[in-house]
Amino acid sequence: MPTSHPFPFIQLVYLAAALLFILGIKRLSSPATARSGNQLAASAMLLAIIVTLTDKQILSYNLILAGIAIGSVIGALLAYRVKMTDMPQAVAIFNGMGGGAAALVEASEFLHHAATHGLAFYAELAMLVGTLIGCVTFSGSLVAFGKLQGLLSARASANPLLKILTALFLLDCFGLGAYILSGNPDPIFFAWFAASALFLGIVLVVPIGGADMPVVISLLNSYTGLSVAIAGFVLSNYLLIISGTLVGASGTLLTQLMCKAMNRSLINVLFGAFGASAQTDGKTGGDGSVKGSIRDISMDDAAILLAYAQNVVIVPGYGLAVAQAQHQVRQLADALEKRGIDVKYAIHPVAGRMPGHMNVLLAEANVPYSQLVEMEEINPELPRTDVVLVIGANDVVNPAARASKSSPIYGMPILDVDKAAKVIVLKRSMNPGFAGIENELFYDPKTQMLFGDARESLQKLTTALRAVD
Amino acid sequence: MSGEFLLAAYIFFLAAFVGFEMISKVPTTLHTPLMSGTNAIHGIVIVGAMLVAGSADSPLRSVIGFLAVIFGAINVVGGFAVTDRMLQMFKKKAPPPKEKHAN
Numbered sequence: 001m002p003t004s005h006p007f008p009f010i011q012l013v014y015l016a017a018a019l020l021f022i023l024g025i026k027r028l029s030s031p032a033t034a035r036s037g038n039q040l041a042a043s044a045m046l047l048a049i050i051v052t053l054t055d056k057q058i059l060s061y062n063l064i065l066a067g068i069a070i071g072s073v074i075g076a077l078l079a080y081r082v083k084m085t086d087m088p089q090a091v092a093i094f095n096g097m098g099g100g101a102a103a104l105v106e107a108s109e110f111l112h113h114a115a116t117h118g119l120a121f122y123a124e125l126a127m128l129v130g131t132l133i134g135c136v137t138f139s140g141s142l143v144a145f146g147k148l149q150g151l152l153s154a155r156a157s158a159n160p161l162l163k164i165l166t167a168l169f170l171l172d173c174f175g176l177g178a179y180i181l182s183g184n185p186d187p188i189f190f191a192w193f194a195a196s197a198l199f200l201g202i203v204l205v206v207p208i209g210g211a212d213m214p215v216v217i218s219l220l221n222s223y224t225g226l227s228v229a230i231a232g233f234v235l236s237n238y239l240l241i242i243s244g245t246l247v248g249a250s251g252t253l254l255t256q257l258m259c260k261a262m263n264r265s266l267i268n269v270l271f272g273a274f275g276a277s278a279q280t281d282g283k284t285g286g287d288g289s290v291k292g293s294i295r296d297i298s299m300d301d302a303a304i305l306l307a308y309a310q311n312v313v314i315v316p317g318y319g320l321a322v323a324q325a326q327h328q329v330r331q332l333a334d335a336l337e338k339r340g341i342d343v344k345y346a347i348h349p350v351a352g353r354m355p356g357h358m359n360v361l362l363a364e365a366n367v368p369y370s371q372l373v374e375m376e377e378i379n380p381e382l383p384r385t386d387v388v389l390v391i392g393a394n395d396v397v398n399p400a401a402r403a404s405k406s407s408p409i410y411g412m413p414i415l416d417v418d419k420a421a422k423v424i425v426l427k428r429s430m431n432p433g434f435a436g437i438e439n440e441l442f443y444d445p446k447t448q449m450l451f452g453d454a455r456e457s458l459q460k461l462t463t464a465l466r467a468v469d
Numbered sequence: 470m471s472g473e474f475l476l477a478a479y480i481f482f483l484a485a486f487v488g489f490e491m492i493s494k495v496p497t498t499l500h501t502p503l504m505s506g507t508n509a510i511h512g513i514v515i516v517g518a519m520l521v522a523g524s525a526d527s528p529l530r531s532v533i534g535f536l537a538v539i540f541g542a543i544n545v546v547g548g549f550a551v552t553d554r555m556l557q558m559f560k561k562k563a564p565p566p567k568e569k570h571a572n
Contacts, residue, residue, distance in 0.1 A: 021510050022487060028506045029495045035556040038506050042549040045513065049545075052516045058523030063535045067522060068515075071542020078543070079550035090551045091505045098511045098544035104537035105517040108530050122474060218504045225507070228514040229484075233477055235517050241477055242484045243513040249488025251507055257492070258500050304496045 013051040014239035020044035021243050025250060031304055032469050048239060071097075089148040092217045095224055096141030102227040102244075103134025107194065109234050114185040123234060124185065128177045130230030131190075132197045137224045139201030144217050147210045154210025162207050169200040204270075212269045215258050219266070222251025294430065297448035299457075302424050303464035305448075309386035309422075311342040313378065315415055316358045317351050319392015319428060319454050326365040328458035329391065333367070335465050345371055346378040346388075346415050348396035375415055385420040390441075392426060392454050398439045407437060423447040426457050502555045509548025515541030 021044055027037025049068075058064065075094070082090045106127045113119040146152035176193040180186070208216055225247025232240025259266050297305070306312060314329060333343045345367065351358045359372060373381075382388065390397055393415075400407035401414045417423055418441050425447060441447055450457055495503055518541040522534025 017513075021513075022491070025488075025503075025507060025510070026491055028503050029492060029499060031496065031499060034499060034502055034506075035553065038502075038509075038549060038552045038556060041506060041510055042553075045510070045545055045549070048513060048516055049519070052519050055520060055523070057520055060523055060525075063522045063525070063531060064519050064538055067518070067535050067538025068542045071515075071539040071544075072546040074539070075543040075545065075547030076550055079547040079554065082551065087501065087505070087551060087555055090547065091501075091508055094505075094512075094544050094547040094551065095508050097540040097547075098508070098514055101512075101514045101518050101537045101540035101544060104533050104540065105514060105521050108521045108525070108533045108537070111530055111533070112526070214501065214504075218500075221504055221508045221511070225511045228511045228517075229481060231514055231517045233474075233481075235520060236473060236477070237517060237520070238477070238480055240513060240517055241480050243510055245481050245484035246488040246491075247507045247511040249485040250492040251488075251504070253489055253492040254495065254500060254504055254507075257495060298496075300494070301496045 010051050010055060011238070013047060014237075017044040017048040018239055018242040020047075021246060025246060031308065086149070088214050088217060089145050091221075092141045092145040092148065092213070095217060095221050096138045096145070099134045099137030099141060099220070099224040099227055101134075102224065102231045103131050103138060103194065103197075105231045106130040106134065106227075106234055107190070110185070110190055111187055114187055114190070119185065121181065124181055126230050126233045128180065128193065130227050130234065131194055132173055132177070132200075133223050133230070134227040135194050135197030136201035136204065137220045137227060139198045140205040140220050141201075141217065143202050143205040144213050144220065147205075147208075148213050152206070154213075156209030156212075157207045159207070162203050165203045166200065169196050169203060172196040173200060208270065215255060215266070215269045218251060218255040218258055219270075222248045222255060225249075225251055294442055295445075295448050297424060297450055299450070299460050299464045302448070302450055302461055303468050305387055305422060305424065306336060306341070306389070306461075307339060307465055307468040309341055311344070311385055311387075312336055313344050313346050313382065313385045313388045313417070313420065315346045315348070315351075315388060315390045315393050315397060315417060316362065317348075317391060317393020317396060318357075319394075319426070321357060321361055321392075323392065323454035325391070325455035325458050326361045326367075328455050328462065329362070330365040330367055332458050332462045332465065333371075335462050339465075343371060344373050344378065344381075346375065346382075346417075347372050348375050348393070348415050349413075351393055351396050375413060379416050382416050383419040387422045387424060388417040388420040390417060390423060390425040390427075391458070392428070394427075394439055395437070397441055398437070399441055399444075400437065400439070409437065417441065418444055418447075421446065424450055426450045426452070426454050428453060502552055505548065505552040505555060509545060509552055512541055512545035512548050515545055517541075 021041055024037045024041030024044065027033035027040060078090055078093060110127045143152065147154045173193060173196045176189055176196065180189055205216060225244045229241050229244030229248060232244055255266065259269060320326065336343050345362060347358050362372060395409055397415050397417045398409060399418045401409045401412040404410060423446055425442060427449060442449060515538060518534060518537035522538050525531040525534045
C-alpha cells in the first residue's frame with residue numbers, strides 16, 4: 001500500500017478528476033448537456049492517467065505504455081467499427097474489460113501480500129470480494145455480449161441444471177473464500193476461487209433472455225463500479241473508491257429505472273426465466289390474442305422524445321373532442337414548430353363521431369388548414385415519421401383492421417401509425433374504443449402510453465416541452 | 470491503518486450518496502448513453518492497473534499487471550468513444566433553425 005507523498009500533487013489532481021466525474025455524470029443525465037458531460041469525464045480520465053505516470057511507485061514504464069497503446073487501439077477499433085444498432089454489445093464488452101481489470105488488480109495485490117504475508121483480515125476480505133465481483137462481471141458481460149451478438153442462444157432458459165450449477169459455484173466461492181481467510185493465502189486456492197467466480201458469472205447470465213440484456217449490462221456495470229471501488233480500498237486509492245462507488249450507486253439506480261420503464265421488477269428480469277416464459281403481463285384482447293405489455297411514458301420523457309424529433313404527426317380522435325382539447329393541441333404544435341419540427345395532423349375520415357369532426361374542431365383552434373392531411377396522403381409519409389402523437393383516437397389506428405381477419409373492423413382503412421418510428425398514445429384509460437375491441441398498437445414495443453385527460457396531458461406536455469433546452 | 474480504512478469508508482458512503490442522488494430523474498432516451506458513460510468512468514481502474522503493472526516484482530505479477538492495463542485501456546477508450554457516438558444523435562437534431570420561414 002502506498003505511503004503518503006511529500007507534496008500531495010497527485011492526490012490533488014485525483015480530487016479534481018473525481019469532481020469532474022461527478023459533473024460529467026450529472027451532465028450525462030440531461031439530453032442537452034449529455035455529450036459535453038461525456039467529454040468532461042473523458043478529459044478527467046486523461047488527466048488522472050497522465051498524473052499517475054508521475055507516481056514514484058512506478059518503476060518501469062514499458063508494460064504500462066505498451067498496455068495502454070494496445071488497449072486503446074482495440075477499444076477505439078471496437079467503438080468506431082460497431083454498428084449503431086450493436087451499441088449494447090460494445091458496452092457489454094467494455095464493461096467486462098473493466099471488471100476483468102479490477103479482478104486482476106486485486107489478484108496482483110493478493111499475490112504480492114501473500115508472499116510477504118502480514119495482511120489485515122479486512123484487506124484480504126476486500127480482495128476476495130473484489131475479485132469475486134470483478135470475475136462475475138467479466139464473464140457475465142462476455143455472455144451478455146455473446147447473446148446480443150447472436151453467438152449464444154438469446155432465449156431465456158429455465159434449465160434446472162443452471163440453477164444447480166449456480167448454487168455449486170456460489171458454494172465453491174464461499175468455501176474457498178472462508179478457507180483463504182482462515183490463514184491460508186495460497187495462490188493456488190486463490191486461482192481456484194477466481195475460476196469459480198468466472199464460472200459463476202457465466203451461469204448467472206446464461207438463463208436470462210436476450211431482450212433483458214440491457215438491464216443485465218446495466219446491473220453488471222454497477223457491479224464493476226463496486227469492484228473498482230474495492231480495488232481502491234485495496235490500493236488505498238481514493239480516486240478509485242470515489243469513481244467506482246459513483247458508478248456502482250448511479251448504476252444501481254439506473255438499473256431500477258430501466259426495469260421500471262419495462263414495467264418489470266429486477267428480480268423478474270434476473271430470475272424470471274425460472275417459471276414463466278418471457279412476456280407475462282400480456283393482456284388478452286377481444287379476439288383472444290395475447291399481445292405483450294403496455295408501457296407508460298412520463299411527461300418529461302414524452303417531451304424529450306418530441307423535442308428531438310424532426311417531424312411529428314398528430315392523430316386526433318374522438319377523445320380530443322370529448323376533452324375539448326383542440327386549443328391545447330394547437331399550443332403543443334406551436335411549441336414544436338418553434339423548435340423547427342415539422343408538424344402535421346393526420347385526419348382519418350371517420351375520426352370522431354362524424355365526418356369532418358376533426359377538421360371543425362381544429363379549425364376552431366385556428367390550426368392552419370394546410371397542416372391537416374387526409375389519410376391517403378399521410379399514410380405513405382408515416383414510415384418516415386419520427387413520432388406519432390395519437391390523441392384520443394383508437395379504432396382508426398388499430399392495425400387489426402389491416403391484419404386480423406377475425407377482427408370486427410377488418411378491412412377498414414386505417415392510419416398506419418404503427419409504421420412510424422415512435423408512437424405516443426394519449427388516452428384516458430385502457431378502455432377499448434368505439435368498436436369495443438383491443439388495439440394491438442398499444443402493445444407494440446415502440447408505442448408508449450400517456451394516460452390522463454387529453455386536455456390536461458397536452459398542457460403539461462407543452463410545459464415540459466418548453467422546459468427542454 | 471484502521472484510521473485509513475475509516476477514512477476510506479467515509480469516502481465510500483459519501484460517494485454512494487452522491488451517486489444515488491444524481492440519477493433520480495433521467496429520461497428513458499438517455500438510459501443507454503448514461504449506462505455507457507458511467508461504464509467508461511469505471512475504467513478509472515486503469516490507474517490501479519498502472520500502479521500494479523509499474524511496480525510488479527515477479528513475472529507473474531508483470532503479466533497480470535500488463536493484462537490489467539490492456540483491459541483498463543479498452544474500457545476507457547472504447548467506453549468514452551462509444552458513448553460519444555451514441556450522443557451524436559442528440560447533437561445532430563439539437564440546433565433547429567430558430568428564425569424560420571413565415572408561412
